[in-house]
Amino acid sequence: MxxxxxxxxxxxxxxxxxxxxxxxxxxxxxxxxxxxxxxxxxxxxxxxxxxxxxxxxxxxxxxxxxxxxxxxxxxxxDIALFGYGPLAILPDILSRISGISDAFIFGSWAARYSGQAVGHVGDLDVAVIGHPPRRDLFQAAEQASRRLKIETNIQRIGPEQWEDEKDPFVASIRSSPRLQIRLFEEEAP
Structure with a gap:
């Protein structure tokens, strides 16, 4: 920003x-x-x-x-939410879900954050690596959409698929800007 x-x-x-x-x-x-x-x-x-x-x-x-x-x-x-919200909010939401080994933001929001000129960013794309329950991811996407005030789509990618260099979806994500989501254990202040 x-x-x-x-x-x-x-x-x-x-x-x-x-x-x-x-x-x-x-x-x-x-x-x-x-x-x-x-x-x-x-x-x-x-x-x-x-x-x-x-x-x-x-x-x-x-x-x-x-x-x-x-x-x-x-x-x-509001300024913090617009420019940095997903990086502050998503760790709280995703860290509560078991089975996630890695997570990151990709797509237009990540491109804008990385300095690329993009038009209006209408949604937020998130990839999680692992085998978390789909229902938990659906609920996490709904919660993130409410808190971030932007439609949030969470894609689950199995570790095997993530390592498959020939997978077109994985290749498109790997070739574009992506932002690491810091997963952490809740700690007392």
Whole structure:
């Protein structure tokens, strides 16, 4: 998003503003965003100073959360949702499903995120590698569509199919931009 200073800042805003009910330690926030704790600390310091975040100390830990009482909270949440939402929301949804070994976003949303000029992005394409129950994936797609405000399609690809270099569907995904979805275990802040 050219409105923001960096991709890290966008992912940080998405993590915080799309989960306003959560408090984060700087370590867990850095892990969720995929950067080092010192990098997160600099950005968090700026956001706290501007009153976009509330902070508190518990022992040696510094906990932060989005300031939902800030006058532009909703506008920032909307920008974060548009530019970075799937990367912040999908890990929560997919990490609860057994049988997924890998997951990523592909298609027009991934192309736009990667800097390619694409027109209107009307849906979100997600691939999961493994053998998760189809019913769980259907429910996950519905939940993601509601939370992300964009139709979400989740494709299940078995590990054998994913390794098949002659499979045309797999070949088309592999030859296009795709974004890794960080699957994780829920951890206490």
């Amino acid at each position: 050219p409105l923001l200073r960096s991709e890290t800042q966008g992912r940080l805003l998405a993590e915080l503003f799309l989960h306003p009910d959560r408090e984060y330690s700087l370590r867990s926030l850095a892990k969720g965003v995929g950067v080092s704790p010192p990098t997160i600390q600099r950005d968090v310091d700026r956001l706290v100073k501007a009153a976009f975040l509330h902070e508190k100390r518990v022992g040696n830990s510094r906990l932060v959360r989005a300031a939902i009482d800030h006058p532009v909270f909703q506008q920032l949440a």
